[in-house]
Amino acid sequence: MTEAGQIRARVSAVNDDIVTIRLLEDEEGSFYPIIKNEVVLICPHRSDKGFAEKLQAEVLRVRYGEADVQVFENTRGVSIGDGVEHTGEMLSVALGPGLLGQVYDGLQNPLELIASQHGFFLPRGLAVEGIDSQQHWSFQPAVKIGARVRAGDLLGSVQEGRFEHRILAPFTLRGTAEVSWVQEGSFTVTTPILRLQLEDGREREVTMQQRWPVRIPVNRDLLREGYSERLFPDQPLLTSIRLIDTFFPVARGGTACIPGPFGAGKTVLQNLISRYSDVDIVVIVACGERAGEVVETITEFPNLPDPRGGTLMDRTVIICNTSSMPVAAREASIYTGITISEYYRQMGYNVLLIADSTSRWAQAMRETSGRLEEIPGEEAFPAYLESAIRALYERAGMIRTNDGRIGSLTLIGTVSPAGGNFEEPVTQATLRTVKTFLGLSADRAYKRAYPAVDPLISWSRYLDQLAQWYDRELEPGWTKQVREMLALLRQGETVQQMMEVTGEEGVTLEDYLTWLKAQCLDQVYLQQDAFDDVDASTPIRRQLELLLLLAGCLNRLPPLADKEAARGHFVTLTGLFRNLNYSRHDSPDYRGYLAEIDKLRG
Ligand code: ADP
Numbered sequence: 001m002t003e004a005g006q007i008r009a010r011v012s013a014v015n016d017d018i019v020t021i022r023l024l025e026d027e028e029g030s031f032y033p034i035i036k037n038e039v040v041l042i043c044p045h046r047s048d049k050g051f052a053e054k055l056q057a058e059v060l061r062v063r064y065g066e067a068d069v070q071v072f073e074n075t076r077g078v079s080i081g082d083g084v085e086h087t088g089e090m091l092s093v094a095l096g097p098g099l100l101g102q103v104y105d106g107l108q109n110p111l112e113l114i115a116s117q118h119g120f121f122l123p124r125g126l127a128v129e130g131i132d133s134q135q136h137w138s139f140q141p142a143v144k145i146g147a148r149v150r151a152g153d154l155l156g157s158v159q160e161g162r163f164e165h166r167i168l169a170p171f172t173l174r175g176t177a178e179v180s181w182v183q184e185g186s187f188t189v190t191t192p193i194l195r196l197q198l199e200d201g202r203e204r205e206v207t208m209q210q211r212w213p214v215r216i217p218v219n220r221d222l223l224r225e226g227y228s229e230r231l232f233p234d235q236p237l238l239t240s241i242r243l244i245d246t247f248f249p250v251a252r253g254g255t256a257c258i259p260g261p262f263g264a265g266k267t268v269l270q271n272l273i274s275r276y277s278d279v280d281i282v283v284i285v286a287c288g289e290r291a292g293e294v295v296e297t298i299t300e301f302p303n304l305p306d307p308r309g310g311t312l313m314d315r316t317v318i319i320c321n322t323s324s325m326p327v328a329a330r331e332a333s334i335y336t337g338i339t340i341s342e343y344y345r346q347m348g349y350n351v352l353l354i355a356d357s358t359s360r361w362a363q364a365m366r367e368t369s370g371r372l373e374e375i376p377g378e379e380a381f382p383a384y385l386e387s388a389i390r391a392l393y394e395r396a397g398m399i400r401t402n403d404g405r406i407g408s409l410t411l412i413g414t415v416s417p418a419g420g421n422f423e424e425p426v427t428q429a430t431l432r433t434v435k436t437f438l439g440l441s442a443d444r445a446y447k448r449a450y451p452a453v454d455p456l457i458s459w460s461r462y463l464d465q466l467a468q469w470y471d472r473e474l475e476p477g478w479t480k481q482v483r484e485m486l487a488l489l490r491q492g493e494t495v496q497q498m499m500e501v502t503g504e505e506g507v508t509l510e511d512y513l514t515w516l517k518a519q520c521l522d523q524v525y526l527q528q529d530a531f532d533d534v535d536a537s538t539p540i541r542r543q544l545e546l547l548l549l550l551a552g553c554l555n556r557l558p559p560l561a562d563k564e565a566a567r568g569h570f571v572t573l574t575g576l577f578r579n580l581n582y583s584r585h586d587s588p589d590y591r592g593y594l595a596e597i598d599k600l601r602g
Contacts, residue, residue: 007083008032009067011042014078017071017326018371019057021084034059034067034086037215041085042069044077053125056107058091058328061372070328070368072107073124089211093336094130095218095343096189096209097137097158097165100281103298103318104130106333111298111320131209136186139167139193139208147179152222152346152402155194156182158208161314163280166347167193168402170210171218175199214335217395218342222402228346229400236466237352237410240276240537241269243453243526246482246547248460249470250436252279252350253398253408256460257358257430260440261420265452267296268530269440270354272451273412275304275312276537280349282312285337286320287330287360297356307537331364338395341409348405353396358389358413362426378425386429393433435461449527455489474544481551485521488554492518504563512563516570517554524550524577535581542585549597550577558602573600 009032013020019042023031034040041054055078057069071078093108103111108130118126141156143149151173157164169177177196180203187193189209196204212218222228233251250256260266274282286297298320302313319337321330334355341353355361362385369382377383396411413434417427420442431437441454467479475481495515498507507515525546529535538546553573560566576597583589 005085007043008086009034009040009084011078011080011082011084012066013080014075015371017075017328018060018368019069019071019075019078021067021069023065023067031065032086034062036060036062037090037213039087039089039091040069041087042071042075042078043083043085045079045082054085054127055125056127058332060368068372071326072329072332073326076124090213091215091332091335092211092213093339094189094209094211095340096131096167096207097160098131098135098189099317099340099343100161100163100315101313101317102130103320104336106287106319106321106329106331106336108319108336131189133188133190136188137165137208138186139184141182141184141194143179143182143194145179145182148176149173149179149196150176150227150402151225152219152227154403155179155206156184162310163315163349167208168346169196170204170206171212171221171346172210173198173204177204212339212343214332214339218339218346219399222346223399227402231398231400231406233398233408233462234466235398235469236462237350237408238278238540239273240278240539241272241451242528242538242543242546243451243455244273244438245538245540246525246543247455247463247486248436248438248453248458249462249466250410250412250460251398251462251466252410253396254410254436254462255393255396255434256410256412256436256438257415257427257434258412258438258440259415259417259422259427259430260452261442262416264440264442264445265450266356266414266416266440269438269451269453270356270412270414271300271304272530272536274301274316274352274354276307277352278350279352279408279410280315281341281344281351282316283337283341283351283353284316284318284320285334285353285355286318287333287355287357327364327367331361331368334358334361334392338392338409338411342395345399345407345409346401348401348403348407350408351410353409353411355411355413357416358392358430359416359426362389381425385425386432389426389429390433393430435465449522450530451528453526455486455522455526456493474540475548478544481547485525485547485551488514488521489518492522509560509563509566513557513560513566516566520554520570520574520577521550523574524581528581532582534584538581546577546581549594553597553601556602558600569600573597576600 009021009023012022038059040057043054055071055073057071059067059069061068109128137158139158142154149169151171153169155167157166177198180197181195192205194206233253235252236249237252304312306312319333321333341351344351366381396409398408415427417424437459438453439457440452445452470478492515495511576593580593
């Protein structure tokens with residue numbers, strides 16, 4: 001171990017945010033050790049700031065006696081010979097009570113606190129604790145003196161807003177330790193609450209906060225030791241968005257990607273998903289969008305009412321980086337977000353992480369790789385782009401915690417392909433990794449067919465994986481019904497294409513009916529009005545009822561003599577169904593529309 005706070009190296013070259021450092025030698029003449037991904041602090045010689053400015057940087061590449069580090073901040077004024085301190089720590093986040101409701105930057109600096117003290121612009125070299133060390137939490141131990149615990153075991157809990165925040169034994173603990181002292185009461189996150197007698201006889205003090213390196217999954221050691229276990233995702237993450245839950249489901253602990261051209265409704269869709277999804281905690285990584293958009297997210301979000309009561313922000317953590325912030329901090333933000341998500345999953349919560357957008361994250365990777373002069377792959381992205389994307393999504397999943405609770409981390413990433421071109425490397429690599437693809441289409445958005453997810457290009461591999469759940473919990477034969485409906489949409493599209501060439505007259509009545517049915521399914525079921533209190537969210541039971549009713553109507557048409565009659569019938573039917581969607585379930589209106597719909601059945 002190297003001691004923190006001492007100069008161990010000196011700057012030997014500066015290339016934008018990549019700085020080369022020359023390692024100093026210890027008394028025996030060997031270089032001070034340095035490891036990849038370790039955090040070092042660069043101390044610019046001349047600082048005109050009132051405080052000692054130390055710039056955080058991460059070691060990217062180590063050579064003999066030298067290393068390349070990436071600085072998380074502007075490197076203005078850094079010059080040859082400036083001292084470099086080791087921290088002996090990898091890029092880490094603080095985990096403990098007090099994370100919920102926070103807005104952080106990629107290095108876990110709480111932005112609101114900084115803004116209140118320093119104005120909107122972050123002063124360089126400022127590092128603020130991620131978790132407020134003054135706040136007191138009422139700790140209720142779950143273990144007594146003499147109890148034997150392993151990494152990730154429950155030690156006690158505090159109330160964090162509406163959640164029971166479970167304090168877990170440090171994830172770095174090796175083997176089994178014995179509780180030698182524990183106290184109950186109101187403490188800060190830095191006060192020792194418990195002492196552990198380790199296997200090697202030493203004692204270790206435990207606080208309510210622990211630090212964990214962001215690039216390593218929180219549960220890595222717990223899985224390896226068999227304390228915690230990965231499970232096969234077999235339940236859907238219900239979003240109450242009909243198009244997703246019914247046709248393109250996402251599993252709890254699963255992965256999904258939403259690519260979308262600008263203006264196609266990505267923001268509205270993300271807000272709907274975070275608001276209505278059946279999860280406990282939502283983590284949003286707003287990564288590298290234009291500052292204006294990020295400001296939109298962080299000003300809008302806290303005001304969104306939570307359908308479960310309170311505001312959405314009470315159970316949300318936002319990590320945000322604008323494109324004007326340094327590229328390395330942008331790259332780190334996704335890892336910070338995922339580590340916080342994993343932490344809450346390890347307590348047995350269902351967590352949803354929305355990463356917006358992974359394209360900006362990949363671009364940050366490309367910039368860094370370029371500065372390191374690595375051999376570029378397609379479109380100058382690094383050759384390891386795909387493996388980096390895969391490693392990221394692999395951190396999603398459903399787990400069994402040490403004490404048998406089930407936790408999940410569902411990862412939904414947006415990609416913003418330039419010009420809406422899905423062929424570019426980030427979209428392609430993401431599509432090869434995720435299991436649900438919700439492709440937003442500019443065309444559908446233009447027609448105001450919201451949510452503008454194109455059912456003809458979207459897919460979900462969970463449709464099969466979750467078939468058992470749906471058939472068991474909802475209705476036997478559900479998945480088959482869904483497939484038939486998807487097939488109807490495709491047939492409708494074929495007729496549509498024919499009609500574009502031949503006109504309505506050129507197709508048979510039968511084909512015309514197929515087209516009308518597909519249109520009706522689209523307008524009644526796929527389209528959903530985000531701005532209507534009732535229609536915005538359709539619980540899964542209501543989806544079931546609606547789909548069966550609609551299928552019944554489409555399969556049993558009354559006699560329709562010609563296209564004119566057919567068109568008239570579908571206008572009425574669609575209108576009634578839309579009114580049904582806008583009515584509260586089982587209200588007099590609702591029942592009235594049901595009765596009218598029933599009359600239209602053949
Ligand atoms: P993006 O983030 O892709 O640029 P937005 O999410 O801001 O686009 O959507 C643009 C506009 O489209 C919104 O202001 C809204 O009027 C409309 N819109 C998007 N999604 C929906 C929806 N589900 N229901 C109704 N209107 C929507």
